[in-house]
Amino acid sequence: MTERACPKCGKDYSGDPYWTTGLRKHLARKNPCDRPAGAKYLRGEDAPTPRTPLRCLDSVEVGAVGSPAPGTPMRLVGPWFFKQVVKDQANVCFVRPNLSKNEIWVKVHKDETVRIVTRDEFIRLFVNHVMFKLFPRDSDVFGEYSCWLYSENAVDIDTGDWDGQTYDKSEFMFGMWDALRGFMDTYPNKVPLRNMLVNFV
Numbered sequence: 104m105t106e107r108a109c110p111k112c113g114k115d116y117s118g119d120p121y122w123t124t125g126l127r128k129h130l131a132r133k134n135p136c137d138r139p140a141g142a143k144y145l146r147g148e149d150a151p152t153p154r155t156p157l158r159c160l161d162s163v164e165v166g167a168v169g170s171p172a173p174g175t176p177m178r179l180v181g182p183w184f185f186k187q188v189v190k191d192q193a194n195v196c197f198v199r200p201n202l203s204k205n206e207i208w209v210k211v212h213k214d215e216t217v218r219i220v221t222r223d224e225f226i227r228l229f230v231n232h233v234m235f236k237l238f239p240r241d242s243d244v245f246g247e248y249s250c251w252l253y254s255e256n257a258v259d260i261d262t263g264d265w266d267g268q269t270y271d272k273s274e275f276m277f278g279m280w281d282a283l284r285g286f287m288d289t290y291p292n293k294v295p296l297r298n299m300l301v302n303f304v
Contacts, residue, residue, distance in 0.1 A: 107126065133292055157195070163196070168184070196209060197225065207221070211232065217303075235265075255270070
């Protein structure tokens with residue numbers, strides 16, 4: 104069996120140039136490839152509902168996250184922070200139900216309905232509601248990173264009121280797009296999460 108094959112069923116992804124993504128999606132299926140014979144096939148609406156209570160974007164919490172590894176390029180610091188936030192399932196208050204559309208459903212405030220926003224608008228909301236408040240200001244990288252964001256990308260995380268505009272070819276946006284896509288593409292049980300967001304009380 105090659106390293107590009109599923110360790111459970113042996114499905115080979117050697118011919119797929121994006122094999123790591125394909126294999127990740129395969130392993131994250133709600134109906135696993137090694138499902139026992141006679142086990143019920145789960146449809147989207149049958150999938151187990153996440154049990155973790157959700158927080159809205161404006162009330163996300165993170166513990167002590169420290170600093171990114173020494174030498175981490177500035178363009179990867181934002182993605183590092185995003186990954187620290189979504190490690191806690193309760194902070195995942197957003198979903199992309201349809202992979203073919205540039206739309207993300209996000210619960211920003213408890214007293215508002217779910218917003219359907221573009222990828223770029225979601226990043227703006229994430230910066231203003233999460234990064235501004237929770238990025239560790241005592242970390243080794245904060246001063247350098249906030250300067251880089253402002254001077255090279257026109258992103259100000261010191262004011263908490265970024266308008267979403269950046270310079271052309273912003274490395275910050277490219278990095279955040281990649282982190283967001285990587286997370287969304289492999290997130291299991293999207294239908295129950297979407298339903299939880301819509302019915303959030």
